[in-house]
Amino acid sequence: MSTLHSVQYSFFRFSSFAGQHVGKDVFFMKQTIGNACGTIGLLHAIANNTESLDIDPGYLQEFVSATTNMTADERGAYLENDRSISTYHADSAQQGQSEVPNVEDKVNLHFVALVRRGEHLYELDGRKPFPINHGPTTADSFLLDGAKVCQQFMARDPSELHFTVMALAKAF
Helix, strand or coil, X not given: CEEEEEHHHHHCCCCXXXXXXXXXXXXXXXXXXXXXXXXXXXXXXXXXXXXXXXXXXXXXXXXXXXXXXXXXXHHHHHHHHCHHHHHHHHHHHHHCCCCCCCCCCCCCEEEEEEEEECCEEEEECCCCCCCEEXXXXXXXXHHHHHHHHHHHHHHCCCXXXXXXXXXXXXXX
16 A cells, blocks of 8 residues: 655654564665655565565566665665666656656655555655554554554645555455
């Protein structure tokens, strides 16, 4: 699940979460590329669900394999220096219906990923110094628990209408 929200979110993104549990199996990376939060969110969602996904051989599988044992900073640098993702990102962005912002443009929107790892719900935002553990969750309660976190984001700026939720889900 990933969320899109306004810059108002930024005022809350560095809140103190001292003493929280972050599992060693949580794949987290820093965002070092401007306007790449959607790509980072998708990578967070995919890399934290590899055991549930059947990823075809190719870039995503190679990226996850190559960066699994790296730190969050090393993963961000790896992505920043990888010309393949730049090409894929540019090609995909051009296929959308919206005007594509320049990498250096100031954008008032941001994507993060909400994932379940172990029995915890994590918010993964590459602009933050670490994953945020929003508490326990299960496979059965993840959607509702994630929706509660989204409601907290929305409550921070009730007049903001730019809020979107996407889910990485199995096709039936």
